[in-house]
Amino acid sequence: MAAHKVILDESEMPTHWYNIVADMPNPPAPPMGPDGKPVGPEQMLQIFSMPILEQEMSAERWIAIPEPVREIYRLWRPSPLCRAERLEKALGTPAKIYYKNESVSPAGSHKPNSAVAQAYFNKQAGIKRMTTETGAGQWGSSLAFAAQMFEIELRIYMVKVSYEQKPFRRSMMQTWGAEVLASPTNLTQAGRNALARDPNNPGSLGLAISEAVEEAAGREDTKYGLGSVLNHVLLHQTVIGLEAKKQFEKINVYPDMIFAPCGGGSNFAGVAFPFFADKAAGKKVRLVAVEPSSCPTLTKGHYAYDYGDESGYTPIMLMYTLGHDFMPPSIHAGGLRYHGDSPLVSQLLKEGFIEALAVPQVATFAAGVQFARAEGIIPAPESNHAIRAVIDEALNCKKTGEPKVLFFNLSGHGHFDMASYDRYLAGKLEDYDYPEAEIAAALDRLPKLG
C-alpha cells in the first residue's frame, strides 16, 4: 500500500492567504443597508476592527499571514492530506479518494484557521475584548482557543438550548478561559426583548448573533467575531486548500472533483477557492458544495439580497437564501443550519463556476460510519455531508470504471457529536421532508429593494 499521509514541513506552510476576489470575473456586489444604499465603513467599524474590515473589502490576490498567526497555526498545521485507500477498497471503486484532515486542530475543526487570524488582528488593533455567538459550539470553542492564545477577553453568547443540552463544548470554551452565557441574556436589549416576550425562550442562533453584535457595537474596546459567511473569514480558511495544492504537487496528483460541506461557506471556500484560479485558467476541476436537503440554500434558495441574521440587524447581502427568518429543521449538523450562504460562494454558483448538491441526514450518518470503520476517524456530522457525496461519486466510478481523483475536506471530528451517532445507530435518526411551504413563506418575506 502507498503512504497514507502527505505531510508538509512547517517551513512549507503557506505564507499568504488567497483572496478569490482578485480572480473573479465580476466584482462582488456590495453589502447594503435596508435603504438599498451600500454600507459605509463607519457602520462596519462599529463591530469590526480596521484590519478585519480592510480584508473584508480587499481585492488583493495574496494577503500575508503574519508570523504570530503562523506560530499558532504551527500548533497543528500543516494538516495532513490523507489517501483513504481502505475506504476505496471497501467500496471496490477505481476512484482515488483523498481528504484533508482538519480535525487535528485543538478545537477539532477547521474553524480555528479564521479564529486565530481574527484574534490576532483585533489584538493588533488594540482591541481587548471580543464577543461572538455559538450554536453547537464549534465556532465558539475555536474563538475561545484563539482568544486565549492572544490574551483577548472573550464573551460567548451560546444558544440556551445548546448550553443546557451540549455542556461539553461549553466546558471546552471555559477551559480556554472564555466566558460563556446562555442566550438570551438580560445584558442586551435584544435579549431583554426576547425574555419579555417569553421568559423561557430557548434561544436561537439569530438571537445570539443579535446579542453579540449589540454588545460589540456599544463598547469601544470590544469587537465582534463571525465564524463564516463574510469574505475575510473565507480568506483565512484558504490555508487549507493552499496546503492541499502543495501536497498534491508532491505526489503528482490533481483532483478531478473537490467536495466540502457547505453551511455559511467557509469550509467549502477554504478547500475549493485555491483551486478556482486553476479552473478559471482552463484546468478541469469540479468544485462541489454539499448541503443538507432539509436546509437547501444553494439548491433551492433564491439569489437575492437578504439579511445575514434572523432579526435583521446586519446589512443585506446578495446571496442564495431561504429567507432570513426560515428556521431549518433540527438536524444534527448544526454548522449547516443557516438560511443563507456566503456572497462569494453564492456568486460563484450563480456564475456557473461551482456546483451544489443536497443530501438527506440519515444517509450522511451512514457515510460517516462507513468512513469511520474504514479509516478510523469518526467525522463531524457536517463532514459526513461531503463524505456522502464522495462515496456516491466513488460508487458511480465503480459503474463507469473511471479512476477519478476525489478530494474532500474532513472538516472536523465527531467527538462532541456522539449523541447524534447514538441516535443513528439506534435507528432513531430522522430525515426531514423538504420544508417547501416554510421556505416559500420565508422567501416571500425577503427585504424589498428600492
Added chain:
Amino acid sequence: MAAHKVILDESEMPTHWYNIVADMPNPPAPPMGPDGKPVGPEQMLQIFSMPILEQEMSAERWIAIPEPVREIYRLWRPSPLCRAERLEKALGTPAKIYYKNESVSPAGSHKPNSAVAQAYFNKQAGIKRMTTETGAGQWGSSLAFAAQMFEIELRIYMVKVSYEQKPFRRSMMQTWGAEVLASPTNLTQAGRNALARDPNNPGSLGLAISEAVEEAAGREDTKYGLGSVLNHVLLHQTVIGLEAKKQFEKINVYPDMIFAPCGGGSNFAGVAFPFFADKAAGKKVRLVAVEPSSCPTLTKGHYAYDYGDESGYTPIMLMYTLGHDFMPPSIHAGGLRYHGDSPLVSQLLKEGFIEALAVPQVATFAAGVQFARAEGIIPAPESNHAIRAVIDEALNCKKTGEPKVLFFNLSGHGHFDMASYDRYLAGKLEDYDYPEAEIAAALDRLPKLG
C-alpha cells in the same frame, strides 16, 4: 520561534518493537499459580493466542512489526514530537519541554498501539472473536477500532456505572461495530454471582475483567485482550519511544528526564523503555513514572506476588501492589485507578533504574488547564499527571537556572473527560486523603506463598 513539531515520514516509522527483557540485568520473575508454581503455557493459551503468548514470554530484543499492523499505524503514525515553547514562556523556565502527541490516534490515546497489534495477531491465529473489559472506555474504544480494522467480532464488558454515566465512549465503540454490554451481565458465572449478591451491582473493573476472561476461556473461537500490565502490551507501546528517539536525533537533542503517567504501566513503558538501553549503557537520562497520590502503587505499595484482578482469576505476578482488592478512590483519571503495576515496570523501579512520584488530583487538572491555555490541546486526565510533574520540574529549573530537556508522553486528549474539567473549573474537584488504612488492610490480604 523554532519549529513546533518534529515529524517523521511514514517510511521512518519503526519496523520493530523493542523488548526490554533482552536488556534487563535480571530476568523477570515468572507468573505463578496460587500454588506458587509457574503458570504453564496451556493455561495462558486458554485466553491468549499463540503469537501473543510468544511475545509475552520472549527475550528477543527486537520483534518485527508486521506490515498489516504498520498499515493501520500509518492512519495516524508516526505521531508528532512537539516543543511546548509557549508553555516554557508562560512558566518563564530555562527548561526545554517536549511532548509526544499520542492524542492523534482515532481513539484519542496511545492505547491503539497495542490494540491494533493484538487484533492482528489474533486474526493471524484464526481467532474470530475477542472479549475485553473497559472502565471509562479508553481501552475499549481502542480495541473496538482495532477489531474493526481486522474484521474481528468484539464484545466489551463495560463497567455498568460508566456505561450509564459516560455514554459517549460507548457510542464510539458501537460506531466501530463492537458489542458493548453493561457489566455485570447474566452471560457469565462471575456476572450471575455478582447479580445474585446484588441485582443493582454497579460493576467494577475487576468484575468486568472476570467476565471477559471467563467468556474467552470458555470458547474455542474467542480470545481475550488486555490493555496494559503484561509484557506484550508494553512491547507494542514502545513504538512511541522508538519514534521519539529518531525525532530527537533529527534535532540533535537528548532528554534529561522523561515523564509519563503510570497506571498499569504501558503508557510509561511505551515512552521510556526505548531510552532504557541508553541508560543501561551509561547515558544520563532519568525515567519518571507519575501516579495519583490516591492510588500510589509504585510509591507506597509492596513489592510482592499478587493477582492482576480483584477477584483472583489471574495468575499471581511479582509487582508493586496495593493489594488486589484495594478499591482506589473515584478519581477522574480512570486509567490510573489500578491496584498493581506492570511486573516489568515494577522490577525496574525495584532495581533502581527508574523513579516514581505521586501527585494529587486537583493539581493535575490545574496543570492540564495551564497546558491547554498555552499549547491548545486539552489533555486527558491521565496525561495531566505527567504534565504536573513536568511543570514542577520546569519551575525547579527556573530556580536553579538549569536548561534541562524535559520530555513527556501526552498520552491522550480530554474530549471525553470534559465533565471532569467542568468540576475542576467549578472548584468542585476533590483531593483524596492518602487511603492509608484501606491500603494497609488490602496489603494484609496479599496471597501467601509457599
